[in-house]
Amino acid sequence: MAVSQSHSSSRRVALIGNPNVGKTTVFNLLTGMRQKVGNYPGVTVEKKTGRMEGDVPVEIIDLPGSYSLSPKSLDERIAYDVLSGHLAGEPRPDLVVCVVDASNLERNLYLVSQVLDLGIPTIVGLNMMDAAEEAGLSIDIPLLSERLGVPVLPMSASRNDGIGKLKYQIRKEELAPVLDRQWTLMSAVEVEVPALIEVLATEAPKVPERQRFIEVLQCLTSDTMLDYWTKWAPEFQKAVQAVRSRLQENKVPYQQAEVIGRYGWLSPLVAQVVTRKKDPGAASVSDRIDSVVTHRVFGPLLFALLLLLIFQAVFSWATPLMDVIEHGVVLLGSLARDFFPASMATDLLVDGVISGVGNVVVFLPQILLLFFFLGLMEDTGYMARSAFIMDRLMSRVGLGGGSVVPLLSSFACAIPGIMAARTLANPRDRLITIMVAPLMSCSARLPVYTLFIAAFLPTGTVLGLITFQGLAMFSMYLLGTVMAFVASLVLKKIVFKGETSFFAMELPPYRMPRFKQIFWRMIDRSKAFVIRAGKIIFGMSIVLWGLARFPVADLSPEMASVRMEADQAYSVQVDSLMSLGKSQTEASELTGKAMAATYHSINAAESGYLIEHSFIGMIGHGLEPVMRPLGFDWKISAGIVSAFAAREVIISALATIYSVGDVDEDSPLLREKLKADRYPNGDPVYTPLVAVSLLVFFVLALQCMSTLAIAKRETNSWKWPAVMWLYMTGLAYLFSLIVYQGGTALGWG
């Protein structure tokens, strides 16, 4: 049946509260670093639990921040399901701790009144007492506790005030039962309740007696909760349905009955408990900050400056660290090659395992930096203001103001950008943001842009000011951004059509940032990335290594003889040096140096040959007929396939195919090889038009398994990453096709 019961000896404590009340701070203070992060089965909602130290084992469940238990979002649905024991494997908690904002008591108590109706022993943590005092509010705590019928503990979690008492209260042997319901629904609705409770009690006897009322209420007001009972208690579901239609006929606004009833109880209660010592009209510090921060001129200016700073940080401050990591990975690889004998296993270790780990770790500097800034923005309350400023602009493309930061972050890298979309409360906005974020040109595309623009696009300036190549680079960024906006409009119109949303966002008071909290979250996000997405990226790296390494082709006779000749020349040289009196070591060393270039070119030619005959090469040849209309030959196609791991890989892949050994995007050698490449009929493989077509392909295609991995983690399903890959690859193909075919028709080829 639907209600799980607690069996374990440890006390289960659920932590709940409105967003922005310091609930996470309380959770961290209660559990320290003894935390576990997972997902609730089958949904995207993150499940955070932690243990509290002490003799009695206490498990704390941090529920998602919620304004109400009547589910409007997936987060709130989970909060209600955990509290009511509706989730399999999640027994009803033994105790609920409700964290409320003392400076904003009335709205916060709305959620408390809902929790009380569950009949579970409850403690109210009256947080932010410092802010309430500053605002000139005085709260009669004993009276509040008496009226609610539960312990009320004053605290200021950000100063670590009152946490000791909360811990003591949580561990208390006897948990006091809560009082019976003290408020009533409008009478037309109230009279219907007892009969419905009766039906529910008969059909679902496992629902605890004290919980029956709120179950009935939820069904009356929420369609999702009504649907839930279709399976577990069909008679009850029908009875509620009948009552609903009757109330509808009599024009009773029953959906509003709960809100009106609860506030009818709470408003006078708060008026009794809270005294204002200051003139409520006086502007607070927060109001004064807002008059600048959301000012018509300074507001957007400040936001632009802040974005520039974040952009700069993620784009360039992270680069030295990323270079260190990349060099470290290369160094580790060569150390491994020195240490282990040359073998397939060593190749797997170096090119598969070590570079696979490198592919994961290299993103950490950007993720840490971005989450530092995001943490700062959220912790101070500025995040809500940035959404307030940008909402109007973003609503034109079907998004809200909250999507600005995740999308701009994606210019550096889509992975932290997608993770940043967590700050969006509206699940539809969050999903659309995740889906379009990879269209923003990330820093991994930059080396590809650099190589092809520098090699194939004309130099010279436009209007004598902007270089043509600079303009081309800018166009790439612009194309990605415009397509992201178009895609979000289309997603909103087609995929999520008919879903109405409205916008209601709290503008919390400004607060001093708490760096400990920000640090904790940076660690938390990085762990989530490394552990969850890391596994997939690591696995894919090994698969791609295998595709490029196997099958191992036999070298052609000519190649074999070239190497044999070189080997013969080598031993002849060594012998002659030794006859001149050099030791064997000296002779080998000198000869090795003299012939290094020869061997380098032989090795490069052999790797090129091997990759042509590997699976990647075969896939490249196989794809050629499909890719030719875009102007790509098998080598580019193979490069694109290997770039599926990460975009910049196309450069080293092309370098291998063109047998130039290890190079980077600025290598003149690779550029020359590309320019010199000809089809059998003598036509150049790369024309400026092919380069543009390839650039457009890279702007639009989703060639980044890390993005897919993180999208899988954030949406908790493979469906959205699959849709993402398909639509982006489709767009890339279509636009490259238009560019190449259009260009050829116009005679630009």
Added chain:
Amino acid sequence: MTVADLKPGDRAVIKGWLTDSPPIRLMELGILPGTAIEVVRFAPLGDPIDIKVRGYHLSIRKEDASQIVLIDSFSA
């Protein structure tokens, strides 16, 4: 008159909703008949609006604000 017609600094009391099915979430956030409301400021581009209700700041779009009817100040 609706909340969308107010100017920054204006205060009023809510009478009800233009629609038969008002967004329950806004009601849960404390926007109910009889609630006092103050428009604090508009966003730089004129939308959304920053309103003060039950002692805290809430930002709503004009589109939704135009559904919230106010008590006529003369008859109140």
